[in-house]
Amino acid sequence: MNSPKLLALRLLLSLLHCPFCLLVTVSSSKPQVEVHEHTDAVLTCEFRTEKDQNPRIEWKKKGKSVTFVYFNHKLAGSYAGRAKIEGATLTIHSVTQKDSGEYRCEVTAGEDHVNLGEATVTLSVLVPPHVPSCEVPNSVFVGSGLDLLCRDKLSVPPATYRWYKDNKALATTAGTPYSIDTSKGTLTLQSVSKTDEGMYRCESFNSVGAPKSCVAQQLHVIEYPWNLAIFISGTAALVTLLFFCCLCVCVCRRRGCCRKDQKTKSTKSFNPPPPPPPPIHSLKHYKQTHSFMI
Structure with missing residues (x-):
């Protein structure tokens, strides 16, 4: 060549x-x-x-x-x-x-x-848009951060993306609590609130053909119940207490506090018991074999 x-x-x-x-x-x-x-x-x-x-x-x-x-x-x-x-x-x-x-x-x-x-x-x-794959979780807790994902890997030129909530296009402004990356198809919710609950779908489009949309999916926003919050805080306190106790025992063993008690207990436990009293029949025999004159 x-x-x-x-x-x-x-x-x-x-x-x-x-x-x-x-x-x-x-x-x-x-x-x-x-x-x-x-x-x-x-x-x-x-x-x-x-x-x-x-x-x-x-x-x-x-x-x-x-x-x-x-x-x-x-x-x-x-x-x-x-x-x-x-x-x-x-x-x-x-x-x-x-x-x-x-x-x-x-x-x-x-x-x-x-x-x-x-x-x-x-x-x-040139390839027109295909139906994108959308990732919307079924539920999320209040206050959590969340990313909703949308992908169309087949369209040429590469697709750009638009997100909808309850069939209304989402637009980002200075005060919106979310952001949209139109080139990657990512909708980011910084801190989920109850108002973010709804039906979400994504649409991909380019200059070749008509835009394509995925099926809308429901996002549920769950608030933390009081009993669950108490349970979580109580469990955390119990774990902290157990950890503190284990730490104290370890420090005590390193300083030898526990060893002195063990020596004292071991010394007392090995003292011999007092001798038993003589048998009764031996006393009788002693009286019979000895006599005292006054």
Whole structure:
């Protein structure tokens, strides 16, 4: 594949050897083509040669790698059944978003002094808005922050977004408690109140087709009940108390407070018990075997 620098060098050398020769020239009357999805795209390519009346024509598409569209007088790959060549102009039927990209028309005239010329055509396939995906939670507590999301990844050019509450378009002003990012489709409620409850839906639109909207979804705003608040505060207080007690025990053990008590208790527990009194029969025997005279 010839680079532009190599082509320019070959052109300069040919002009030096034959300054009055005609050169192969390739151009496009419409280098930027925009068409709607599922319509025909015409990529024009005009050429002029010096001598060769039957030059070789090729179309290639540039991407991560270069692929052939028209090669050796045949349409290649997926273009075989849905494209045609008239002269050097390429027509692609029923284009989709996958057909968007940069195409190159190359004309090779073997009998000419400068035998290669090329022209580039960029194809953009426009896609109307699709039904966006909307993320609206079923319920939220009063005072919470909340983001409502809306996405349409298929439209070309990229869609912009509009939010509705109870079928009324939301507009941001200096005093509104919410904000809308029209390019990302995000509706942000800084601190939810009871007045924010309602039916929410999002609409995506661009310059290609009619706007599309998702199905409206209900947002419920829940207030904290008093018994729940008391339960939460009581639980927090109990956890704090237990933590404080554990901390005190740990500090006491590190300072050795608990060890002294354990030594004292262990010392007392090991004192031997007093000896038991002698048996009664031993006392009787003692009295019988001894006598005292007065």
